[in-house]
Amino acid sequence: MIFCTLFIATDAMSLPTNRAKDKLRELSSMETHQVAGHALDLVEHGQFEQAEALLNQSLQWPYQRESLPLLRVRAGLYKRKNDFVDEAETYNQILQLTPNDKEALRGRVFATSHMGALHLAIKYAEQNPDVFSQAELLDLHQASAGRSIKWGTVEEKAGIGQQRFQATDKALLRNETVRTLHALEHKSESPSGRYTEFDRIVALRDRVRMKDAIALYETLKQRRGDIPAYALAAVADAYLYQRQPETARDLYLLALESSKNDRDYPNREWQLKLFDAYIDTNEFDAASELIDKVVAATPPILNKGLRGVEVDNEIYEEARSDQARTRVYADQLNDAQELLEKTLEAAPFNLDARLTKGDLFQFREQPRTAQRQYASVLVDDPGSSFAATGIAETAITLHDPRTAKQQLAKLNQYYSENREVQRVQQLFRAYSRPLLTVSSGWGRSPSGLGNRGNQDWQVDTLLHSPLLNHHWRVFTHAFNAEADFDEAAGIRRRIGIGADYRSPEWRISGEVNQDQTRLDNYGVSLDAAWTPDDHWQWDVGFESNSNNIPLQASAANIRMHSVELGIGYNHNESRNLSMSLGYSWLSDNNRRIEAGIKWQERWWSGSTYKLDTVVNVAGSDNSLVNADYFNPRSDFLIDAQMINEWTLWQKYQRSFKHRVVLGVGEYWQQGFASGMTNIVRYEQELNLDPFRTINYGVAYERHPYDGELNESTSVFLNLTWHL
Template sequence: MGDVSGSPGGFRQRVVCMRRLFAGCRRVGSLFLVALWLLSFSAEGASPADPRHRQAVEAARRGDHAAALPLLDELHRNNPADPSLLYDYLVVLAWAGEDARALALLEQVDPQQIPLYVLEAAAKSLRQQKLFDKAESLYRLGIGRFGTALSLREGLLYTLVDAGKHEEAANLAKSLGQIYPGHAGIQYAIAYAAEGRGDYVTALQCYQRILGWQPGARRAQRLEILALAAIGEPFMADDLASQHPGLLNAAERHRLRADQAALVTRWGRHGSELPGQRFAETDRALNLLNANEQAARADLPGGEAFVQRARIDRLVALRDRVEMARVVEDYRLLQAECVELPPYALQAVADAFLYLEEPVRAADLYRRTLEYQPDNFEAAQGLFYAYIEQEDFERALKLGEALRAQQAAGPKRLEAELLAALGQIFAGDLEEGESRLIPLYRRAPANLDILGETGGVYGARGWPRRAEETYRMGLALDPAYLPLRIGYAENRLDLQEFEQAGGLIGTLGDEYPEHKAVQRLQRLWQAHNMRELQVSVAAGWSSGSTFGSHDLSLAATLFSAPVHARYRGFAATYLDQASFPEGHKTLQRFGAGIEYRHRHVQGTAEMTWNVSGGQKMGGRLAAVWMPDDIWSFPAEIELFSRDTPLRALKHGIRADSASLGAHYRRDELRRYWLHAGFMDFSDGNFRYSLLGGVEQGLIVRLHYRLDGLLEFYTSANSEHDAPYFNPRRDADITLTLANDWLLYRDYRFSFHNRLAVSVGAYWQQDFGIDPTAALRYEHVWEYSPRFFLLYGVSLARHSYDGDGENQLGCHLELNWRF
């Protein structure tokens, strides 16, 4: 280039000399002569004849392109045939970043004839304009013409990287590194190629190698800092930046600090194994983010983007700190400013809404996250739980199966299969859920999540002892694993191991007060330690008078808070009344007693005072023995039994009773029971009875369940002419279909509709067989675990002594802890 790299006159002759010289250097193995020649070549460049040409070139060399370009433009227009002016004009345009204008001049020359320095400038402009194929072709042409020009190979390497041809670039970089092992320029190019394919470790090694040769190389120092930041070492990068001031601009320093806060936020997600220190890194991250925001605000308007980034990243840190209300508050402020959140921040806000029991909003944000990141398993998992919390089991199950198929050969395969199994459990199909969990447990018997969920489904199916064994297996592997600790604590409640439950729940509450499952456990424990009121009321109207044409029954029991964990005192009142042809009868009874609850035994002892034309005392002892998860054996004995017919009491007859039973509960879908009873009436009558049945879940669907019950009853009496209903022998068999619709559920609150239809047959000695039928409709309101209310109406048809009676009834049950 005229005066940029030598006068154009005699250029070809110099190129020929240069090639010969390089060939000679290769033969003698020395570059010393080449260096001398290049020095002479640079000095040889004679100044152009036109002083203005010389003035433009000198201005360009000083970097004063604004002064150089107008002169060169004028000279070129006046002398369009002068190649030296054209070459110099093209190169200075390239230096000035006027690549499009430089490439317009390139069309006026023959690439086969232009000098090396022009070819390099033109190829670089092509690269800058992202015309990578043309740039690559020009570099390769230059290498063919000027084979020894190392700068062309460097340019080609940069071009291949920019074009995304990383494999070719890697091969070229490896070759250049082997040929020129000590060349700093080649190391820069190798580093650039490594960064292009995301290999910042190799790039860092190149910069450190350069600094080993040239300790004061500021370019290498700067790139080393940026490479450290890229490999996730922003703190080391910041230390180096502090040791070498001025290498980074303000935006890069802000970015470095933002990366530091992001790294500490990620550390905080793993937390410390010590519960009291699990938020230490997250708190540190929040402090860094606050400091970064203040520093960026002091640098406005240049720091505005970093103010916004600090505010967005703080959403994640606050989520990790479980300060969910603040997450939502800050999100709404950003939303009001029309700030577009990146996917990771949308997911953090979705997690916050889900925690705050707003699953509809959470689901919307999870879906938006997945639009940006379709393979984000954690976001899909959050969406699954948001659907569950909305009671949208259909979409939850569909999503669970989709994730299971998507991860069939992926890294999250086990988690996806576990999620699909949980979907069945949450939807109420415990049997299907268990059938999916057991194969997972067999494949990964030491997986703590699978052990925890297996214990959970065992508990839900009514097998607390089997659940206990599973939890203990998991805790033996990792005693500190939180889900297992939570499940085991609830299992203590299920098994009525109240002393252990209280200690475990108290510790969990102290260590993890923000955890939703721990909060649920605390609510259960608080309800357990409250007083409890149980009320049942029934009223009926009958077309006959066997048990009274109008009857009313009320029972109310108030339990104290537990004493020594296992004992509760109680006071009770009972009222029974009915109208008979021979008159009205009312029985009022008061009771007081104590209840005892243990892992294997639950018992009640009660003393009663009965008012029925005179005060009479009674008493009741009841117990249930539960040796395992399947069998239970109730027994009861009562003096002045509550089962004494009111019509017998009307005639001054009372009865004592005793019963013994056996229950077999296979699971939540099937159970059997059998009770043998005996009543000793004061008129000399002895009544023997047998009651049994089987209940089977027939249909279990989303928000609906249908159970079938088959019950039978038979009795025999020793006396026959009693003033109360007293058949010699009788038998009753009933088939019931019980429907349950879950119409509404929102976390702890639920509302059910129930409809039961019964048909059967009743046989009475001397009166034959008559059909029976009943219809019962109920509403059930529940605010778990403290409030339960059931009320309903019933219609029934039954025969007594051959006469059919129609019965209309209503009933109410209340259970309230306070």
């Protein structure tokens, strides 16, 4: 046995050298193919780890041509595992052995494409265009241009100023090139041709070319092909920007519905945008239901438990603040404040919640507190356009146009396309323009008691100039009133000119006027109000030719001087207390003292209905008896009014409201029995924007004078208009 073995070995060694090598190579190739076949079988059965271990054991560096079957199986293994980086590297190794291997040339391009390096994939493909069809090359160009658009989206969200659009501008140029390639090849209706158009919608949205995005969408919709969810969401963003929230809402819903089979369903960003659409359409119940679901389903922490990569989930933080924002815009401000306090207690650095708290303070009529809140956000995030916009808006409310102008100059430089920036810029322009205010009314009383006669009317008109030197306006003031009494008509015509100064703490107004019915009757008016914070206001006023004079007294050539002091406490939009004390002296030697206390409380607040009550206590004392006008020796009134307000229609800053006011009270007059007072008033209010308002209505009142009940009806029209 030993002899035979030695003989065979010796015989093999005696063969020519080349022949021996060929024989060994043949045996090795047979073994390699067997290993490759076994590994391929493991891959096809999903046994990836066993297949990879077998291939790593069988492949030895440096690779030879005999290694090609194993390398091809390894490339297929990485493809099945979606390990595109190692797949592309394996094809590179194959191409080092066989540079013209068609399968490897194609595989490297597609693996490189799948791993996200689309620019490199196109470079490889253009080096060997003959191994690809024209349709495949167009697909690669479309995918590469689409990836550029995605990078543009990331830069637009994270960048500051106009530079954040640079990547999107380049991506739009690439997209246009790819569109042209498809048109030249008559492939515009191919899948890649249509996706080139869908990608363009996204890029146009990112570049804030919303009208172009909508126009392209409408064109594609007419072709009756399916539009993917990401394009629907992008065009929904465009419609929302164009103030068409109903259309945007429907498109977001369609995008979410059509993406139900996607791996990352539901897309949280789209849900938050749908939430914005619900807010803009005033569907607050739907918004609240949606955002509560998002908060419940979104983890607060990403990569939880992984040291070094565990981070707060920005989507969760935004959704938590949106829970409060729903209640802010639905006028459920107490609930919003409670929710924000809980959110900030758990996450004190949540910028979204802090911004929403600034918005809340604005709604609560606390502009100084809101401004401080926005400023604190700006310290931590200097690039926050929302915080800077909030500071500008509160500055307008506080009559601080210098600060508003400074903030808006920066915002217009960096974020001129931002809708909030545009809105506040519009507010600032309106604030700076001339201002017209008109208060008018007409009444009728069959009994003719009191100081209003049988029939009366009045129109009080103020026309302010544009803003001068940041704080000043000049104005003209015209007051016209007339009342018919049994014995005569009381007429008052007063014209004045003056100046008005306003700043965050002070409002000072001075006027010189003349009575047009008595040209020698000149007068001055001075008013000052000090508002040191968001809650307190102190007022003082003086008139030497007061319009509050009874018209019967004016008809008798009597003049009236008056001084008034006032103090008001504004807790927030739901509670207000004010007190006033006035002293008047008339030229007929009458001295009048008036005092009053008013309490306003909001008991119910919502997006559609609000319920307020106003309790008023007032009294007066007059020194003159038997005057030529209604002049009780002393009187006292206590009444309460219930104000019911419904918002019939609202779209952004425009709204249409109506109110029903019901009031009842008791009036005491010295020398006469007390009597009950009643008022029923119905009014409508049309807000064209925050600086143009029309208010009109009708009222019915019952009030005793000198022991006799007086009934009157009246209509009124009030106007506030920045010209």
